[in-house]
Amino acid sequence: MSFILNIETATKNCSVSIAKNGETIICKEIAEEGYSHAEKLHVFIEEVIAEAEITVQDLVAVAVSQGPGSYTGLRIGVSAAKGLCYALNIPLIAIDTLQTLASQANVAEGKIIPMIDARRMEVYSEIFTADLEIERPIEAEIITEDSFKDFTETIYFVGDCAEKCKTVLTRENFVFLEEIKYPSAAAMSKISYNKYQKSDTVDVAYFEPYYLKDFMMAPPSKKQ
Secondary structure (H helix, E strand, C coil): CCEEEEEECCCCEEEEEEEECCEEEEEEEEECCCCCHHHHHHHHHHHHHHHCCCCHHHEEEEEEECCCCCHHHHHHHHHHHHHHHHHHCCCEEEECHHHHHHCCCCCCCCEEEEEEEEECCEEEEEEEECCCCEEEEEEEEECCCCCCCCCCCCEEEEECCHHHHCCCCCCCCEEECCCCCCCCHHHHHHHHHHHHHCCCCECCCCCCCCCCCCCCCCCCCCCC
């Protein structure tokens, strides 16, 4: 029996789950404006382990969101995951935050574009097929009315950018699944189990989350 602890802290959602053989058996999460990750994460970890009626020694791996996302949120999640892996001598699994977000959309066709808010009209995005194959890797981009215009099939947008993007992305084949706002640790379960079975793990000592740095920054104008 393979129990994996999944930790997702890349966005405002502080989310933790326990999965058994790739199926979520318990999940605790809370999305707050003020980022409560530092206060909630370790409490949630203790609670999901207790409610799953296991101990930390029953874990075969810890999976953590690798970003892109909040610098502070990612650091908190990765630090907790590394600490557990060191103490228990178990592998660390890194999960693409946008893949987790995309996997929460249950669609039969078209494309899924998960987006995480950066600032102003900037987002972190990735493009997936309906069966979650990567069609275009992660990019940091500015959303305009011409974004994704070359797609003719239905495009499903998920993430926390709907409010600011739906006034710009108005083409008939664009659909915003506004109920899917943040990535959840519950959606990491199958992904982390598949990676565990393939021994697709990262070095606990050297792993760093995937921060997308500030971008599109214009250089300061030179004084004449």
